[in-house]
């Protein structure tokens with residue numbers, strides 16, 4: 001399967017890893033939109049939030065268990081924003097479920 005995030009998990013494409021466990025991989029976004037911009041992804045290929053179901057939701061649970069640790073390691077005591085784009089109207093560009101963690105500054109109050 002030609003998925004760049006699956007290749008990152010396998011080490012076939014380089015990444016700046018910030019966290020990894022059995023279910024979760026997290027790395028720095030290559031095009032940061034904030035002083036801290038981390039992507040958190042499941043180690044199983046799930047294309048987007050629309051494809052989360054009872055067979056794979058453990059990955060989402062594990063991602064949200066990891067996020068507080070990732071945020072603490074990144075120094076995000078002041079807070080952060082989590083975003084997951086799903087589908088063309090959200091401009092999802094990589095079709096492997098991912099959660100953007102954005103922070104390191106006061107973020108704008110509005111998203112759209």
Ligand code: AMP
Nearest residue numbers: 004015028029030031085091092093094
């Ligand atoms: P989205 O638009 O929500 O699908 O977000 C995809 C994100 O992946 C973008 O913020 C990209 O900058 C990021 N990205 C794409 N390729 C890489 C890569 N090789 N390493 C790190 N981040 C990447």
Ligand code: ZN
Nearest residue numbers: 003006045096
């Ligand atoms: Zn994938």
